[in-house]
Amino acid sequence: xxxxxLKRILISVVLLFFVSLIIYTIMRCxxxxxxxxxARALATRPGAKSYQEWVAQLNAAYxxxxxxxxxxxRWLAGAVRLDFGDSWYWNQPILDxxxxxxxxxxxxxxxxxxxxMLIAIPLGIAAAKKQYSMTDYTVTVVALIGISLPxxxxxxxxxxxxxxxxxxxxxxxxxxxxxxxxxxxxxxxDIAKHMILPVITITVVSIGGMMRYVRANMLEVLxxxxxxxxxxxxxxxxxxxxHHAFRNTLIPIVTLxxxxxxxxxxxxxxxxxxxQIPGIGYTSYVxxxxxxxxxxxFYMVFLAVLTxxxxxxxxxxxxxxxxxVRVG
Amino acid sequence: xxxxxMEEKEIKPEEMQLDDAARVKVLSxxxxxxxxxxxxxxxxxxxxxxxxxxxxxxxxxxxxxxSESEVFYTSETMLKDYAGATAIDQYLFVVKPGEALPKDIxxxxxxxxxxxxxxxxxxxxxxxxxxxxxxxxxxxxxRVQTGPKPKDVEDVEIAIGSLKxxxxxxxxxxxxxxxxxxxxxxxxSGQESFSADGADYKMEAAGNHGALIMxxxxxxxxxxxxxxxxxxxxxxxxxxxxxxxxxxxxEQEKDSMSVTEDDGTEATYLLQNKxxxxxxxxxxxxxxxxxxxxxxxEHVFGTDGNGMDLMARLMYGGRISxxxxxxxxxxxxxxGTIIGGIAGFFGGxxxxxxxxxxxxxxxxxxxxxxxxxxxxxxxxxxxxxVRIYTLCVVLAVIGWVxxxxxxxxxxxxxxxxxxxxxxxxxxxxxxxxxFRHLVPNVIPQLIVFASMGLGDVIxxxxxxxxxxxxxxxxxxxxxxxxxxxNDVNVxxxxxxxxxxxxxxxxxxxxxxxxxxxGLRDAFDPKMKR
Numbered sequence: 081x082x083x084x085x086l087k088r089i090l091i092s093v094v095l096l097f098f099v100s101l102i103i104y105t106i107m108r109c110x111x112x113x114x115x116x117x118x119a120r121a122l123a124t125r126p127g128a129k130s131y132q133e134w135v136a137q138l139n140a141a142y143x144x145x146x147x148x149x150x151x152x153x154r155w156l157a158g159a160v161r162l163d164f165g166d167s168w169y170w171n172q173p174i175l176d177x178x179x180x181x182x183x184x185x186x187x188x189x190x191x192x193x194x195x196x197m198l199i200a201i202p203l204g205i206a207a208a209k210k211q212y213s214m215t216d217y218t219v220t221v222v223a224l225i226g227i228s229l230p231x232x233x234x235x236x237x238x239x240x241x242x243x244x245x246x247x248x249x250x251x252x253x254x255x256x257x258x259x260x261x262x263x264x265x266x267x268x269x270d271i272a273k274h275m276i277l278p279v280i281t282i283t284v285v286s287i288g289g290m291m292r293y294v295r296a297n298m299l300e301v302l303x304x305x306x307x308x309x310x311x312x313x314x315x316x317x318x319x320x321x322x323h324h325a326f327r328n329t330l331i332p333i334v335t336l337x338x339x340x341x342x343x344x345x346x347x348x349x350x351x352x353x354x355x356q357i358p359g360i361g362y363t364s365y366v367x368x369x370x371x372x373x374x375x376x377x378f379y380m381v382f383l384a385v386l387t388x389x390x391x392x393x394x395x396x397x398x399x400x401x402x403x404x405v406r407v408g
Numbered sequence: 409x410x411x412x413x414m415e416e417k418e419i420k421p422e423e424m425q426l427d428d429a430a431r432v433k434v435l436s437x438x439x440x441x442x443x444x445x446x447x448x449x450x451x452x453x454x455x456x457x458x459x460x461x462x463x464x465x466x467x468x469x470x471x472x473x474x475s476e477s478e479v480f481y482t483s484e485t486m487l488k489d490y491a492g493a494t495a496i497d498q499y500l501f502v503v504k505p506g507e508a509l510p511k512d513i514x515x516x517x518x519x520x521x522x523x524x525x526x527x528x529x530x531x532x533x534x535x536x537x538x539x540x541x542x543x544x545x546x547x548x549x550x551r552v553q554t555g556p557k558p559k560d561v562e563d564v565e566i567a568i569g570s571l572k573x574x575x576x577x578x579x580x581x582x583x584x585x586x587x588x589x590x591x592x593x594x595x596x597s598g599q600e601s602f603s604a605d606g607a608d609y610k611m612e613a614a615g616n617h618g619a620l621i622m623x624x625x626x627x628x629x630x631x632x633x634x635x636x637x638x639x640x641x642x643x644x645x646x647x648x649x650x651x652x653x654x655x656x657x658x659e660q661e662k663d664s665m666s667v668t669e670d671d672g673t674e675a676t677y678l679l680q681n682k683x684x685x686x687x688x689x690x691x692x693x694x695x696x697x698x699x700x701x702x703x704x705x706e707h708v709f710g711t712d713g714n715g716m717d718l719m720a721r722l723m724y725g726g727r728i729s730x731x732x733x734x735x736x737x738x739x740x741x742x743x744g745t746i747i748g749g750i751a752g753f754f755g756g757x758x759x760x761x762x763x764x765x766x767x768x769x770x771x772x773x774x775x776x777x778x779x780x781x782x783x784x785x786x787x788x789x790x791x792x793x794v795r796i797y798t799l800c801v802v803l804a805v806i807g808w809v810x811x812x813x814x815x816x817x818x819x820x821x822x823x824x825x826x827x828x829x830x831x832x833x834x835x836x837x838x839x840x841x842x843f844r845h846l847v848p849n850v851i852p853q854l855i856v857f858a859s860m861g862l863g864d865v866i867x868x869x870x871x872x873x874x875x876x877x878x879x880x881x882x883x884x885x886x887x888x889x890x891x892x893x894n895d896v897n898v899x900x901x902x903x904x905x906x907x908x909x910x911x912x913x914x915x916x917x918x919x920x921x922x923x924x925x926g927l928r929d930a931f932d933p934k935m936k937r
Contacts, residue, residue, distance in 0.1 A: 099771045110780055228917035230867055232874045233910035236893050244900050349775055350871060368779045383773035
């Protein structure tokens with residue numbers, strides 16, 4: 081087991097190296113309009129150097145004056161020491177900015193993920209219990225609608241109904257106008273209230289996949305021999321489902337959940353942007369739009385790490401529950 | 409011949425044998441799949457939606473009277489400032505050709521007229537003299553020193569000043585100095601006719617504030633008034649007739665008047681008095697872009713912010729969205745099948761290498777990457793067509809890994825089966841074994857994945873276009889139509905702009921998912937329905 085984990089981790093590190101190299105190469109293709117704008121602004125100051133000189137100096141300061149490969153290794157040397165440099169647009173060390181925004185995204189992700197599980201697992205199992213029943217059809221259709229809903233469209237509809245027509249929530253943002261004058265409890269409730277629409281959006285958009293996954297796995301389990309045996313023994317349907325089937329569907333579900341955990345940190349770019357929630361997704365969106373290369377670079381590598389970590393956790397969990405996987 | 413055969417069949421049905429193929433309905437596996445598929449109600453709904461979408465986008469686009477980027481205009485009557493009128497309180501000078509007025513002539517004239525001291529020195533040191541010609545009409549002379557003595561002075565006429573302004577009868581006419589002088593002196597002395605430049609003119613008082621001047625044949629030549637009437641927009645010509653009416657209006661203290669214009673249209677003018685300054689406003693027909701027009705028979709879905717017909721844009725947007733979906737999936741299937749097939753068939757080191765490549769691409773976060781590529785395309789200002797092609801390629805290059813994994817997994821398990829050993833025993837070429845015997849067995853999974861992937865691609869494209877990084881104006885896509893909701897005003901007041909496009913995306917993606925789901929069930933040999 082130890083050897084298996086070690087091997088997986090090593091592969092992940094190698095993958096990460098190549099992924100970040102590719103990302104760095106793409107980032108260097110980004111138009112450096114940010115540097116040019118900055119240089120232009122600096123060059124117009126009284127007694128300043130010429131625009132060309134400023135561009136050269138800024139490029140040198142930002143590490144854009146060397147080739148892609150050398151630039152990458154320079155970046156990598158910093159990155160392994162967790163020094164990702166300063167964000168251009170946010171004007172502070174990337175890690176500081178990251179620390180100040182990540183918790184919005186994490187809690188948004190955590191709440192929606194919990195809701196998803198609470199809704200998707202019972203519904204998926206209910207659908208599988210009576211295949212081709214009305215419940216099954218409803219769950220299938222609802223799940224497919226969730227998968228097919230463009231998040232921006234759903235968020236817009238929610239905003240239109242609940243913010244504009246009913247006036248229950250603010251259109252965007254995390255705090256209301258009177259936030260500063262509130263007590264701590266009120267402040268918490270205020271923020272929570274602003275999170276309702278984003279949470280609904282994320283939950284509805286991503287619930288479909290999990291519902292179908294649970295349903296498919298439950299169906300597979302219900303078709304297996306040991307369930308037939310349990311039924312043949314004359315166990316009650318309740319006992320068959322709750323004790324024999326459910327426990328076995330938990331194996332793939334737990335694997336999936338474990339694999340999704342790192343994803344809680346990845347932020348929801350579109351939803352955060354639509355609701356102006358200053359999480360990591362929104363911050364990165366703004367950074368992309370502003371051409372803030374260091375921050376976007378950091379974010380993309382961060383996402384790659386989360387993906388690899390998710391795969392790693394899923395693999396290890398799977399190997400832990402199913403020893404056959406470990407061979408080979 | 410055909411008839412004969414039919415008769416034969418009808419005549420001897422009882423001669424059919426027990427093992428006759430026609431007795432037992434035999435279905436090929438393909439037909440079994442089709443039968444199971446067509447029994448699935450959701451899949452049929454999906455098929456119907458997709459067919460409708462295709463008809464709407466491709467046939468509808470061809471039949472629609474409007475093109476995707478045709479801008480529609482509407483005319484609206486708007487109250488616009490048209491002219492201003494004030495009583496003249498400063499002497500206006502008509503200058504003799506070749507002469508120039510001193511800069512401070514206006515103030516000097518005012519002082520001279522009120523103090524009756526008609527000789528003055530301008531700021532630049534020249535001497536001038538005003539000679540009254542009548543009430544409030546003066547001729548301006550420059551006093552030119554001709555000799556050394558103070559008395560050696562000659563008066564040179566340079567201008568005539570009055571509290572009147574002239575309007576010519578047509579826009580391109582000019583009045584000579586002599587004409588103005590003649591008219592003003594006639595006006596001042598109360599005469600009804602004068603002659604200038606060898607022609608006779610008649611004058612006719614019009615109201616208390618003006619007079620019309622006609623030439624010998626009785627045609628209107630000019631209009632003199634003590635109101636200064638100027639159009640708000642320079643370049644607009646105000647005719648004597650209009651000025652006359654306006655003065656009448658002011659004298660009678662009316663608020664509005666209707667005038668039939670030269671081109672026959674009725675125009676209403678409104679008059680506002682602001683402490684002696686009159687403002688004339690006109691109800692003007694203005695041609696404006698018909699933006700955010702509500703749905704109507706001409707524009708079934710209304711128009712968007714640029715005044716383009718939304719129905720046409722939805723049709724052309726549908727073309728692009730569907731086309732991108734199919735092109736991307738086609739490329740993905742080709743790349744994914746080749747790489748997945750090779751990896752699965754050969755296994756070992758090649759498999760390991762190719763799968764690590766798949767892992768690497770799988771790890772690259774797609775949405776930020778697409779946004780970055782979008783802003784790169786923005787920077788180089790690629791035309792809309794090129795953007796579409798680039799988008800297709802990029803989406804496919806990122807998206808093929810899923811297909812490669814499925815193909816590889818399937819082939820890994822198929823490889824061990826007996827029929828593959830048979831192909832090896834037959835000595836078939838590797839190429840033939842992969843693409844004739846393995847890949848066809850993967851096709852069911854491929855079709856299922858592709859039909860669901862189509863929905864995903866359309867969704868991704870819509871999201872990118874919504875964020876302004878995908879398809880750009882003037883080309884339309886469903887996502888870029890919804891992009892209008894970024895303006896809260898549009899979101900609140902013009903639901904018809906964004907709701908249909910969103911529903912179209914939802915329905916199309918949903919339909920592809922229904923079909924994919926139906927196909928998966930239909931292909932599943934375990935399924936007994």
